[in-house]
Amino acid sequence: QSALTQPASVSGSPGQSITISCTGTSSDVGGYNYVSWYQQHPGKAPKLMIYEVSNRPSGVPDRFSGSKSGNTASLTISGLQAEDEADYYCSSYTSSSTLAFGGGTKLTVL
């Protein structure tokens, strides 16, 4: 069982927006602004998409955005594109000085 809870799957049509949630506790997501989001295509290594809740690394399209409210963080992808179809994982620093991952969300672009 993962420490952070994500929906198993979400879907959307090209051009639409989707949001993936990541729910933890006050000991991780709610207690720190150190939530990251990773994109993973099949057979590939994960790629950092969002860090510190809402910051985008250089090269990540601004269609990707992150936010947090209480113990739940969210990743929003606007203007969905076919290449966005992938697995997405959230992670959070924890009060035990460790890292927790979510179970992952499979995004399907219809």
Place this chain on the structure above:
Amino acid sequence: QVQLVQSGAEVKKPGASVKVSCKASGYTFTSYGISWVRQAPGQGLEWMGWISAYNGNTNYAQKLQGRVTMTTDTSTSTAYMELRSLRSDDTAVYYCARGIGLRPFDYWGQGTLVTVSS
């Protein structure tokens, strides 16, 4: 450019040990830590632990305590992860990533498949 290049695939018998390497280039090795993450077939990401390349301090996931050791060789900018007493459920792709603690994992290795089978 920053690169993390991992060692090749391994096949091990239950009870054996495996040591995976991760050679860094393109940045000052001691300015960042290295984390290790594994992914069992068809499953999600699991954080294993991290090591500071500056002072060698480590922090391991509780479930792996006693079986895992992470080290670095600053002379070759290489990080290592050794896992002992291997079981079938240790079969996974093992990734190294740059970043520990509050820093995100901004660069990842290509992954190393470790298969544990009798």
